[in-house]
Amino acid sequence: MKVAILGTVGVPGRYGGFETLAENLVRYHTRTGCQRGLTVWCSGKDNASHPPRFESAELRYVGLRANGVQSIPYDAVSLWQAVRSGHDRIVLLGVSGALALPLIRLVGRRARIVTNIDGIEWKREKWKGLARIILRASEWAAVRFSHEVIADNQAIADHVRGTYGADCHVIAYGGDHALAHTGEGTTPKGLPETYALALCRIEPENNVHTILEAFSGLEIPLVFVGNWSNSAYGREMKARYAATPNLYLLDPLYDPDTLYALRRRASIYIHGHSAGGTNPSLVEMMHFGVPVLAHGCAFNRYSTEEKALFFDTPEELKALVRALTPTAAARIGNDMQEIARRRYTWDRIGEAYFALLERA
Known part of the structure; x- marks a missing residue:
């Protein structure tokens, strides 16, 4: 089994919660001596240096920024590369690239996609107009076309159940680091x-x-x-x-x-x-x-x-x-x-x- 982690700036984490999550999943993989292959996709624009590995994980780079407007093509390109390189378990952190999931599932039929949908991103005050519409559509696509969905809080799982009639796995974050x-x-x-x-x-x-x-x-x-x-x-x-x-x-x-x-x-x-x-x-x-x-x-x-x-x-x-x-x-x-x-x-x-x- 080859595991890919997508949707972050990269590891080690220096930006936000998803980067901290990705870093600690790599550290858990290293600490437990897991034999599954692990690759983390990283932003080539947001990282000054491009080391090939971090602990037990291979690092790959996409020449786009992981946040803002570029997050949508960044996630879509990362998904494409992950399925084309034979990764059969994909952890997608966030919904930015979720509109690409129908195509990705057609191309990578073996790959099982597990998406952490983050918060209810489209409800945040900073998103208006078209951006809010795209984020809401992305949330729908993430729930509809992922094989498994993770919510980090029961209140988000309740939102997904009430809005889409779908169940989530509730897995929070660690804080002991x-x-x-x-x-x-x-x-x-x-x-x-x-x-x-x-x-x-x-x-x-x-x-x-x-x-x-x-x-x-x-x-x-x-x-x-x-x-x-x-x-x-x-x-x-x-x-x-x-x-x-x-x-x-x-x-x-x-x-x-x-x-x-x-x-x-x-x-x-x-x-x-x-x-x-x-x-x-x-x-x-x-x-x-x-x-x-x-x-x-x-x-x-x-x-x-x-x-x-x-x-x-x-x-x-x-x-x-x-x-x-x-x-x-x-x-x-x-x-x-x-x-x-x-x-x-x-x-x-x-x-x-x-x-x-x-x-x-």
């Missing part, structure tokens, strides 16, 4: 000893404005890490709140030791995501045993088994922070860590993926 570090690491200079922490892409659906408005009316420090310069929304938020004394708005951090140190010093984690299923940043932070205050969408409630605290408005978040006692914080933090160790480890996720590939 966030505990790996080579040293204690150091946080950026000028931060207080302890603080509330938020870490995400700066997008409206992640409720950055809600979090910043709430904490601008509190005394507790908030460290907020994100890509503030990448959008008009991010630049507006930073311009409005950067001078607020208790708000520390940091640019993205990627060094594992620095992220580890930053998370270890947090007293509260604020999670504003309202879309996307099981968010990697949430399950990573749950391993640190810190109380989570999360947006009250169905995705977050499922991920935390309803044991986090939930908000929808700045006023609700502000009230939750003010009312949080040390006893309640310790209880919620312990609950988050117990759930993470039980559900969100890469050994568990890797085992589920490869077992599904065997059965597909």
Whole structure:
């Protein structure tokens, strides 16, 4: 059996959740001594160097970007190359190239396609008009023409069942890689000893404005890490709140030791995501045993088994922070860590993926 992983920038992961997933599936493949051949398709444009291998996986490159408009031909070309090179198990991460699946299934009749449909991408606020129509059609094609479909959250599986009458395998993400570090690491200079922490892409659906408005009316420090310069929304938020004394708005951090140190010093984690299923940043932070205050969408409630605290408005978040006692914080933090160790480890996720590939 030859396995192909498609739909990411590449490995090792340096971009987002799917790249982290692909990297840890490769590491699981290496760690368990799996004899199945494994190939990961990577973007030739998004990777400065083109190493031929990563751990036990062969790497192949397509000369397109893996995100934005080019993601559609990037995924389609990757699918074509995977079936033409004899891969009989294909893991497609995301639905960008799913409109090509009817043709791919005609060409590669032996190949079994397993698609992780990600969040309900077409509902995200950043997609309008034609882009939203294409993404919705791609979601339909992914469900209709994949042999197996993976949802990373039960709320997404419920959406697929209700919309398309199809069943999904629910397999989340691991988060225990966030505990790996080579040293204690150091946080950026000028931060207080302890603080509330938020870490995400700066997008409206992640409720950055809600979090910043709430904490601008509190005394507790908030460290907020994100890509503030990448959008008009991010630049507006930073311009409005950067001078607020208790708000520390940091640019993205990627060094594992620095992220580890930053998370270890947090007293509260604020999670504003309202879309996307099981968010990697949430399950990573749950391993640190810190109380989570999360947006009250169905995705977050499922991920935390309803044991986090939930908000929808700045006023609700502000009230939750003010009312949080040390006893309640310790209880919620312990609950988050117990759930993470039980559900969100890469050994568990890797085992589920490869077992599904065997059965597909």
